[in-house]
Amino acid sequence: MKITVVGAGYVGLVTAACLAELGHQVTNVDHDDDRIRALQAGGMPIFEPGLDVVVARNHAAGRLSFSAWLPSAMRDTQVVFIAVGTPPVEDGAADLQHVLKVARQIAGQLRDFTVVVNKSTVPVGTAARVEAEMRAVITSQGRERQAFAVVSNPEFLKEGSAIEDFMRPDRIVIGVPQTPEGGRAREIMSRLYAPFNRHHDRTIWMDVASAELTKYAANAMLATRISFMNEMANLADQLGADIDAVRRGIGADSRIGHGFLYAGTGYGGSCFPKDTRALIQTAARLGLAMQVVAATERVNMAQKSALVRHVVDLFGNALEGLRFAVWGLAFKPNTDDMRDAPSRVAIAELLKRGAQVVAYDPVAMRAAHAPLAGDLDQATDSLNRLHFADDPYDALNDADALLVVTEWKCFQNPDFDALVRRMRQPIIIDGRNIYDPAQLYDNGIVYRGIGRRNRLTRTDRPIAHTARSAAGTVPHAPLSAGIAASA
Ligand SMILES: NC(=O)c1ccc[n+]([C@@H]2O[C@H](COP(=O)([O-])OP(=O)(O)OC[C@H]3O[C@@H](n4cnc5c(N)ncnc54)[C@H](O)[C@@H]3O)[C@@H](O)[C@H]2O)c1
Structure with missing residues (x-):
């Protein structure tokens, strides 16, 4: 399959390299010329264990190429992934300007039926916004009959084990619209991810809004476990208890499990802090208070x-x-x-x-x-x-x-x-x-x-x-x- 991945960061570059590894023909696009030049010359813009080897192998085999020019990368593409950054704006909400800009650029290049995949972490409703922006561009070009579908396929990889996570995912969440175009998109996405589903089907199909929310719910849950343990650790200190013993004691309960129960000096990175804040903002705009997630965030700041x-x-x-x-x-x-x-x-x-x-x-x-x-x-x-x-x-x-x-x-x-x-x-x-x-x-x-x-x-x-x-x-x-x- 011919695929374009827009964004050559932690998610985009891993996605592009891993899909090329599966035999697809992939072009990875980024607007950062330096990044693209470095990749074309065999350099690595980020540190991710094993990524350099997968990139080099597929680049050498001609399955993976890099470009700063979206229009040429889009030629004959069946699936376009949007994997650009969604950093927080002042109030914590996700900044969608990069996603929407890429969506408009993609729209200008569509010729055949194309699946546009939101892989960036984006608030509920973003796929609909992407579709509306694309439709506006297409209409302005007088190509009203141009068909496409926007699907949500949030990414769950972890930095540090991104290749392994992408190649052996716990699950693949895909939200497709309940339209004829959505049906075509589902068929194409099934073929794309078929190699991951040989042993058992890991794909969880759902509507688009649920897929978008699943990503935020997952990160909020994981962040909450960490803050919960940190709060418990601070109490343990005062009580003369050892949080490590407590961790083992509660982790052995199968309803709780051992993962993500380590106390420490707080969570960071590009996902948990920004995604918890964005979730709080999404709810606030609807007049709802995400009280558990807000407390998670406060505990983390203090920790x-x-x-x-x-x-x-x-x-x-x-x-x-x-x-x-x-x-x-x-x-x-x-x-x-x-x-x-x-x-x-x-x-x-x-x-x-x-x-x-x-x-x-x-x-x-x-x-x-x-x-x-x-x-x-x-x-x-x-x-x-x-x-x-x-x-x-x-x-x-x-x-x-x-x-x-x-x-x-x-x-x-x-x-x-x-x-x-x-x-x-x-x-x-x-x-x-x-x-x-x-x-x-x-x-x-x-x-x-x-x-x-x-x-x-x-x-x-x-x-x-x-x-x-x-x-x-x-x-x-x-x-x-x-x-x-x-x-
Ligand atoms: N990093 C993670 O562990 C992780 C995991 C899951 C999901 N996500 C989500 O995936 C998305 C990307 O995250 P990341 O960590 O890969 O970000 P990143 O900052 O590492 O990479 C984003 C890339 O997009 C490029 N870009 C931005 N605007 C562009 C445009 N208009 N055209 C072309 N390229 C453009 C940037 O130059 C950059 O190289 C975010 O929404 C993030 O929340 C990240």
Whole structure:
């Protein structure tokens, strides 16, 4: 089948590469010329494990091509995916300008019957808006008889395991209009996704509005589980209970299950924060309050400061002369995505209190520069105190505490002796509960986790509130220098 995928980001590029892998002829379109040039030259604009290999294989085989020019990509296409960004506008609602613009561009190119697939996460009613915008363009061109169908096929892949998720989906949700065109679209979409349904049929057919809402409901449910556990963790701290034991205790209930029950320093990324806000806005426009989802969002905002609350508890509010190592910048492991990453809140709050910060992330450091500088309003004073290390242990030199923000595998089993030797004070604030508090205590490390009986943690070593000499050299250029160099 000849397919066009518009948007070459985390979703569009994965969709294009995976459909090419299934033997389809795919053109991936993006309006970002640099991105397209990089892809044409064999580069990767994003980090996603395994994606480079699938892209290279299909590009070399001639099944996957890249273009910044939609009209040529649309020639003979049977199915067009819209996979462009839907970032939040000021009030949290999804910004549909990119989706609608692409819809109008597609309409201008339609010749034969074409299925237009909304893969971007969009509020209920968007498929109808896309269809109306397309119909207006087609009518203005005097081609009223041009047939097409707009279907909703929300994407459920997870960054970090996107290829696996796309190739082995739990389910494929497709909303089709109850019209003759919708019937034709269903037949084409069935053929397109047939390879995924050989073992058993994973496709769940429904009406368009239900498909659009399913995506938001799924993300809101997952976000709610996380906020619920974070709220429970904060209570556990005060009660002297361990949230990890509670997690195992409730996860064993088959009605609850083990997934998505980890307490931590809040959810981030490009989906949960924006999709929960958009859902709240959608309801508000109808005069409804999404009270559970709104609470989920509020708990998450507060939880992003959990690590800094521990810092303030240990060191006080003024952090001048203190140095903090930060392990992990990406919003979760196996991605370089910095959108709404909890690390951004922790770093900005430490810098605003006068601290030095030395950060390390295995893949997201380059992607982190611009968002971190933006969070700090490009303030040179703060940026001068933010450094990046080439190695996780280098980040620890003369640190007064280590904050673990992202649970990358490479942080799971550090050499605690080396860590203690390098740090000025052996204190770990574990935002993902990846360490065993007892083991750390045996290593002479002061441990703070999320909901792990922190009030009862024995602290033999005094916290050096006075270690403010800012001694020790930081071997890496501060972020402000990096920005100046790359400007
Ligand atoms: N990232 C995820 O994990 C994920 C998962 C499921 C669903 N989604 C949804 O999928 C959509 C895309 O998300 P993403 O993470 O891939 O975004 P992204 O920002 O990584 O990629 C979007 C791409 O669209 C391109 N684009 C924007 N406007 C365009 C236009 N007019 N013409 C051509 N290209 C255009 C951008 O240049 C960019 O490359 C969003 O609605 C998101 O909510 C994302």
